Amino acid sequence: MLTHLTIALDMMGGDYGPRSSIPAAVNAVNKHPNLMLLLCGNEVVIRDGLSKLDSLNHPRLIIKHCPEVVTNGCEPALALRNKKASSMRIALDLVKGGEAQACVSSGNTGALFFMAHYVLKMLPGIKRPALISSVPTEKKQPVYLLDLGANVHCDAETLFQFGIMGSIVAGQALSIERPKVCLLNIGSEDIKGHEGIKQAAKMMKSTEHINYQGYCEGSDMFSGKADVIVCEGFVGNVALKTCEGIAKLIMHKFTKALKKHAFYRILAFALRPVIKKLYKRVNPDQYNGASLVGLRGIVVKSHGNATNKAFLAAIEEAAREVERRIPEKIQATFAQIAAKSEHQPSSFGK
Template identity: 80%
Template structure:
């Protein structure tokens, strides 16, 4: 019998708010019999959307009314100080109190980072949380990319810690005993890159927990060369958004070409099973849900423009992380490692 679990959802975040998060929530409780969702947000709007889906009385969908919303225009510090009854803050408070085991939000990334850091705190020994998510590769396994934007600039010691956290995530999610870890750089040669990334490479090489395999270039992301690729948040966010844009471009061009001529339309019918299979593998929606790892709780960040299917993917990711007890596994990995000198002062 599955252990029951509860997840708090920020229903008001993102571009679409309850219009995408409510259908995803309804689908999620149908998929997971042991799942209860606490829907944080404007009660009237949430009830309206639930009624449309005939799910207002669902016993595992519970509404937590909130009077405020963290908008995309809110500065993180302002949201932290002045939006204590916002749906994002309330969802995180539920994780802190133990009423929920995870939080999912598609709201303001900076605000989510700041509030989650303040409310949940860091695991012992970890300096900064990191956003981590998967990208499809040429192999059967995806690659885990971090950081994706939580930390614009990172010193060598922070990148080293990301390597440990990425190792734990890949090991638990993909059942890889020794995940291959790489640093994203402008070249694969040891002489390439700035001093900070060279220092991070030395730290990773000396860590028994990290199976460090050297540098990766941008073109290596999809190759399957590494199971985990570590980078600064600025670089990682640009890389991820570029990957998503390329996937959408390929599908757009393919669809446009197949509709152009009558012969191509007939060919499209024959190729439709193959096209659907390819689209399923590269569709960004299924990879939605970047985890904010390193905190004393589980937080999953959904894209701001997430559709219902994309938000569902983020909820599913939160379910998996609760089941894997990810924060506890990360804490155990850091406890096993001897303290490593903090090189931030010389490599920031």
């Protein structure tokens, strides 16, 4: 990590709120000695939670009192207008004001999207922000999937821009110079898909900033065929939630089978190292933390039902984003594209 890193946390968001965010915050500062966390939320609740963990006076846990909360059922537009003193809004304001280098929230996704867009603004040349996260594959390294729900429907240019941003994120995370990019489609043939995705494919083929590999189907997501998979937010969100549901189903069935037969329990004890390694690979908690890329700041969206371990993973993802200087690298790439388009005709930005 950097020598000094400050992250603002929305302590009140999500299904569990402080029950998961407070233990995660304590674990984070204990694990990372150069990390400072600004805890945005109800001061009384946060102080009580820290006291129970003997961390009330921790020098790197700073409470920022926020009298309001954005609930899961709050309409995004209403949250933007009426929740200016909420833990979510204050955390974003701290990033905008330079007091924090990133923000993490488990709260209402739509409200976070609206607020982050309004408070932090878009980087020059980018139409829409996208949620991006990694999922495990058959190979050692994961694949990065975007958009995961920030934009339900996307035109060709938006998908094209997602491909560029995804390449930058994956390239930095996986230390790959030219990550392989695919478009998620209903088939791998060029004739498949709607006109928007076909146009996006043409645009991706025509730029040096994307190592485009063609279409991929849902069954290819875990094969390692691509380092980045681009899709509309509706499709990406359903795909991600399905992956998580399958992982939980497999572990549930496996655990149930172990309890049913004594022989299986003995076998499981013998294979415990292998089982623990497998569980670590597929456990959704370790992949928690989708980055909202394309903004003039770093925002990480944690799952609404995140446990303290999952919320800790989101905090650590935010720290990595700061270290990799993702917004600066995205801005530099889009500046290159804009400069090039000024000297030759291009569909980009029209």
